[in-house]
Amino acid sequence: MTQSSPTPIRSALLGLAGILIAIFLGIAVFELRAVRPEWAKLAELTGRHAADEIRLQQLEKAAKTAATQTGPEKSEAGSAPANSAGANPGADARAAGQAYAKAFFGAYPQARAMLIEYQTRNMENYYAPFFRAAGLSQAQIDEFIARTAETHLDSLVLSANGNWYNGQPNLSADDIRSMLGDTAYRQWQDAARAIPAENWVGGLATSVKNGAAPLSADQAFELTQIVINSSPEYASGNRVNLQSVDLESVVDQAKSLMTDAQWQQAQNYLTMQTANQRLQALMKGGQ
Numbered sequence: 104m105t106q107s108s109p110t111p112i113r114s115a116l117l118g119l120a121g122i123l124i125a126i127f128l129g130i131a132v133f134e135l136r137a138v139r140p141e142w143a144k145l146a147e148l149t150g151r152h153a154a155d156e157i158r159l160q161q162l163e164k165a166a167k168t169a170a171t172q173t174g175p176e177k178s179e180a181g182s183a184p185a186n187s188a189g190a191n192p193g194a195d196a197r198a199a200g201q202a203y204a205k206a207f208f209g210a211y212p213q214a215r216a217m218l219i220e221y222q223t224r225n226m227e228n229y230y231a232p233f234f235r236a237a238g239l240s241q242a243q244i245d246e247f248i249a250r251t252a253e254t255h256l257d258s259l260v261l262s263a264n265g266n267w268y269n270g271q272p273n274l275s276a277d278d279i280r281s282m283l284g285d286t287a288y289r290q291w292q293d294a295a296r297a298i299p300a301e302n303w304v305g306g307l308a309t310s311v312k313n314g315a316a317p318l319s320a321d322q323a324f325e326l327t328q329i330v331i332n333s334s335p336e337y338a339s340g341n342r343v344n345l346q347s348v349d350l351e352s353v354v355d356q357a358k359s360l361m362t363d364a365q366w367q368q369a370q371n372y373l374t375m376q377t378a379n380q381r382l383q384a385l386m387k388g389g390q
Contacts, residue, residue, distance in 0.1 A: 200260035201270055207261060215256055222252045232301060232324060233294035237287040246282060250274060299343040300330035303376070307357075310372035315364035322360055329356045346384070350377050 208215040226248045234244050251274055258270030273279075280288045304326045308318045318326070333353050334343040354373050358366055 204259040204261035219252045237290040296342045297331050299345050300327050311365045311368040314368040
């Protein structure tokens with residue numbers, strides 16, 4: 104007897120399990136970028152993960168009982184395949200994926216609530232440098248995060264095998280301006296341009312946390328500013344380009360901000376980053 108193939112709902116649930124696990128693992132990196140890192144919160148999330156896995160198993164079990172029901176892709180996207188030929192196949196596939204996600208979350212609101220919770224935790228930490236620089240109130244932060252999370256989930260593009268992406272990754276410029284004001288909106292744009300620098304410092308923080316005290320909020324903030332100030336692209340109003348950042352200067356300045364133990368732990372990361380930049384320059388014909 105041949106084994107029956109997974110139903111679209113079950114496939115999506117299995118994919119969703121992978122999404123949640125990946126998001127959870129990403130929290131450890133996002134925590135390192137926070138201006139106000141709360142390590143107790145990370146421990147709490149670790150404890151929640153086991154419970155969430157049980158909840159996912161329960162969702163999968165529920166999906167098995169729904170094998171005879173119409174799949175989400177038919178209830179919202181119609182019976183035509185998502186990749187059917189059309190005037191704009193890419194737009195058609197996107198629309199079908201968004202319809203699938205909408206129907207999926209309608210059938211399983213627990214999954215939507217879980218994803219919103221994880222995205223909220225991520226944004227609390229990932230956008231912390233922006234919140235700090237903009238001087239936002241807690242009420243403004245809560246509204247910004249809640250509306251962004253809803254935008255992510257409302258625009259989610261989900262396929263039956265669990266592949267996904269946010270159809271609209273950020274709020275619109277008008278939404279941000281109306282919520283935070285013109286000054287904070289300009290700071291939001293600056294924060295978006297600084298993301299590569301924050302990612303670089305996040306990697307540095309990861310390299311030291313297992314063998315020394317983690318970087319403090321102030322250390323991470325100051326290190327990020329060093330990278331930003333060493334980027335000619337950022338100075339000209341564009342996004343930080345790590346390839347053109349003066350890493351030797353960054354490393355020299357970073358040393359004075361770190362403890363001896365942190366500095367020793369960071370050597371492999373700093374050496375690899377510097378060597379990679381030189382290699383990229385040679386490949387492009389630089390000196």
